[in-house]
Amino acid sequence: MSRAVLCQTCGTELRPRARKCSRCLRPAPQSLIPGYPLRGLGLATVIAIGVASVASLLFAFWPVAGAALARKAARTEDADLLDTTALVEGLLGVSTLFIMITTAVLLIVWLYRARQNLDKLGTAEGAMGPGWAIGGWFIPFANLVIPFRVMAAVARGSLPRSGRLTALLWGWWLTYLAATSLEQVMSTIDTAAYDKLPYPVVNASNFADYVAYYEDQLLRLLPSGLLYVIAGVFLIMLMLRVSRGQEERLSAVPAEPIMPGMAVSGPPTA
Numbered sequence: 131m132s133r134a135v136l137c138q139t140c141g142t143e144l145r146p147r148a149r150k151c152s153r154c155l156r157p158a159p160q161s162l163i164p165g166y167p168l169r170g171l172g173l174a175t176v177i178a179i180g181v182a183s184v185a186s187l188l189f190a191f192w193p194v195a196g197a198a199l200a201r202k203a204a205r206t207e208d209a210d211l212l213d214t215t216a217l218v219e220g221l222l223g224v225s226t227l228f229i230m231i232t233t234a235v236l237l238i239v240w241l242y243r244a245r246q247n248l249d250k251l252g253t254a255e256g257a258m259g260p261g262w263a264i265g266g267w268f269i270p271f272a273n274l275v276i277p278f279r280v281m282a283a284v285a286r287g288s289l290p291r292s293g294r295l296t297a298l299l300w301g302w303w304l305t306y307l308a309a310t311s312l313e314q315v316m317s318t319i320d321t322a323a324y325d326k327l328p329y330p331v332v333n334a335s336n337f338a339d340y341v342a343y344y345e346d347q348l349l350r351l352l353p354s355g356l357l358y359v360i361a362g363v364f365l366i367m368l369m370l371r372v373s374r375g376q377e378e379r380l381s382a383v384p385a386e387p388i389m390p391g392m393a394v395s396g397p398p399t400a
Contacts, residue, residue, distance in 0.1 A: 165247055165250040165380045166243035166244075166246060166247055167377065167380075168240065168243060168244060168247070168372070168373040168376055168377060169373055169374075169377055171236070171239065171240050171243065172240055172369055172370070172372075172373035173373075174236060175233070175236040175237055175239075175240045175369060176366050176369055176370065178229075178232060178233040178236050178237075179233055179237070179362045179365055179366055179369075180362065180366065181229055181233070182226075182229050182230050182233040182358075182362065183358060183359045183362035183363070185225070185226045185229045185230075186226060186230070186354075186355050186358040186359065187355050187356070187358070187359055188222070188226075189222055189223065189226045189351065189355065190348075190351040190352045190354070190355025190356070191348070191351075191352070191355070192219060192222055192351070193344045193345070193347040193348035193351060194348060196215055196219060196344035196347065197341055197344035197345050197348070199211060199212075199214075199215040200212065200215065200337065200340040200341040200343075200344050201341055203215070203337060203340070204334065204337035204338065204340075204341060207337070209330060209331040212331060212337075212340055234267075237365075238263065238264055238267060240369065241263040241277070241280060241281060241284065242260055242263040242264055244263075244284045244288070244372060244373075244376060245257065245258075245259075245260045245262075245263045245280055245283070245284055246260045247288075247376050247380065248283065248284065248287040248288070250380060251287060251288070251376070251379050251380065253286075253287030253288070254283070254287060256283070257280070257283035257284075257287065258276065258279055258280055258283065262276055262279075262280050263277075263280045266279075266280060274307065277303075278299070278303045281299065281302075281303075281368070282299055284372060285298075285299060285368065285371075285372055288372045288375040288376045288379065289371060289372065289375040295368075295371070298364055298367055298368045298371075299368065301360075301361075301364040302361055302364035302365045302368055305357050305360045305361040305364065306357075306358075306361040306365075308357050309354045309357035309358045309361055310354075312353055312354040312357065313354040313358075316350040316351065316353075316354060319350060320347060320350050320351070323343055323346065323347075324343065327339055327340060327343055
């Protein structure tokens with residue numbers, strides 16, 4: 131027969147895996163709170179971030195190939211080759227977007243579990259709730275701050291504070307914000323530039339417009355692509371440290387309540 135675990139404050143019996151007392155809302159003993167291993171999920175997420183970084187860089191350099199194809203189309207006066215170039219660019223963009231979404235899902239799941247582990251470790255004081263690790267990404271304007279706050283709390287609660295940790299946090303978030311902001315601005319400019327291209331293509335001047343478009347597109351896409359790679363490097367370093375730190379600390383958390391009066395064989399007696 132399993133022993134009942136009582137709230138030390140009000141004596142209410144706590145449910146298995148409860149995070150707090152249902153009556154007085156005091157935190158439950160650490161032994162009741164489930165912990166989540168991060169090593170496997172963290173490794174999968176790190177690999178996905180690496181793939182996404184490479185994909186974003188390849189997409190940023192795509193205009194080099196696009197300009198080469200446009201020049202070939204101009205030499206051969208093959209307007210169909212320009213359509214093929216646009217199709218390849220679209221497929222590359224869709225593939226990159228799919229990789230980015232997959233990576234984002236893995237990162238959110240990892241961050242949610244890492245935040246939940248702070249309750250197990252007893253280091254969640256002052257941190258936003260685990261739900262913010264998910265919802266914070268989808269609230270306009272607030273998503274400029276909330277994910278960083280959750281990640282910062284996870285890092286502080288998982289590792290000793292250090293200047294390097296702070297540098298990784300700010301390096302990741304500032305380069306990520308810069309990359310996404312620049313990408314949105316340049317995407318709008320790029321779409322406007324493409325809409326101005328002549329169609330159908332009927333003369334040498336029209337072909338030259340496409341060559342110039344792809345040459346200029348490289349300057350529009352490359353900065354955000356490089357920033358995504360830098361943000362990815364910062365994030366990978368941060369995640370590896372947090373995952374390793376939590377694994378080490380979770381292995382040291384006792385499996386049974388150790389506070390006096392927390393575990394008894396039955397209901398409290400008068």
